[in-house]
Amino acid sequence: MKPLDFSTHLEAALHQLNAGEDLEHILTAYPGQAAELRPLLDAARSARLPAAAQPDRLAQNRNRARFLAAAQSQTRRRAPFSLARLALNAVAALLLVIVSLGIGGLASVQALPGDALYPVKQALERAQLALSSGALNRLMLEEQFDSRHAAEIEQLIARGSSGQNVGFAGILTLGAVDGFWVAGIPLQLSSELEVSAFNLMGAYVELEGTLLSDGHVQVRQLQLRLFNIHGRLQQIAAAAWLVDGVWIEIAPQTQILRQPQTGQLVNLTAIQLSEGQFLALAVALDKAPSPTRASATLFPQSGEAPAPVLSTPLSATEEYDETAEPRQTGAPDDTETVDDDKSDDAEIETETESEAETEIKTVEPAETEESDKTGTPGG
């Protein structure tokens, strides 16, 4: 019996095994090869045992949200960080505060979307954000404004108003029978946006749209809310950093260009996973360190923020090696890699594994650094 013929029998027998047939019954079909097939099929039966693992649905949804958030942050284009432009904005905001307070700041507090004074109210909010100090203060202020905007829309709905352009933010939820909601306000979505909404479900989103007479908001734009948090790194814990009083989760996927030290100023691009829970997508050291500047700033993504950097992730090695051991090459030091005698099969031997590797032509899967070093074939 030639080895190649034997491999054909083995393949047929494996197919039967995968179909759930009994081992003894399978072997009766190959009386001449039963002795050789038995140990291999027995091993195959063992090798099938770990294949029963199935993914957790929640983990899959969580990963999809992070995957899409990472994709979105990669495609966003923003102007490069400009200290001068930031200063100019701050001055403009200050002027706006003065002018607004002088003209009708107090009256604008009650204004609703569509009212003549509503732009003044929005300008006041922007000014408050620009002038507040500390990441925590700004986050609280943002939260307060988001709640206020939702309450304004509820007031409009209560009045029976419609046609106003509105913009607000909150956690995107899906009702059992009545579609998507954000901050207690029902949404009307196009089929295209509905697909995006399914992908962003459970995330903190921001949206713009028009209030309809039935109390829904016809959504024009829906996107994940990204936060740029700028502040001093106060503490580094296992899976989170404290930046100016705000704990921000650092996941294995978080892109960290250069590991900062406590006390340094950092820029983080983050998403809000749930109430008060932030996850950093990207971290960069502040390029303009100013040891005397204690205040931190946080501004919505639409502001003049440094672009989040989502480049090549760290290798799995770096991410999972908590002890930061020096890298090693070759086989694991306490194991023996088993590869049976390569001279056992003359006919098959004419086409070795290494020869087969020369067929690799197109784009290879991302190899980790260690895989490169040890010459692991590109799959």
Next chain:
Amino acid sequence: MNTELLKDPRALGQLHDQHYPAVYRYLAYRLGDPALSEDLAAETFLRLLDALRKPLTRIDNPRAWLLGTAHHLAMDALRHKYRRREEDLADHEAIPSHLSPEAAAEANQTLHQVHLAMRRLTADQQHVLALRFTQELSLEETARMMKKSLNAVKVIQFRALAALRRLLLEVEIR
């Protein structure tokens, strides 16, 4: 697939949902650790984004690309498991909940031994077994995915099963 895909959340979401289960099953098979498998599945998809961001990149077969990347990540993770000798895989094995405590303990032990034995196979041998048994690929499909000839994959599979058998017998004798 190209950079345009990055701007299409619908297509990206579909791509993720279509391939996540396969990537997870592959990693769980290789690692026997659900939490680590989830982490590495996430990393695999982030690396896909990174590859898509490169303008000249063409990924004709996303499934093959993802499983190839998962293979490399699994190898790196396993090296570190070996280095951290205190790692107790038995705590991580996923055993069906319907089993009695005694049966679950026995199944856990068996699964643990299979995982330990499989980790002593070569990288390619582990890759072939994972592709054959978690993705239910034919020999031809496995060969295409690994970019090897059919005969090379037959050889790898044969040796993988023979070595696994021997390693499991060694454990039984002890």
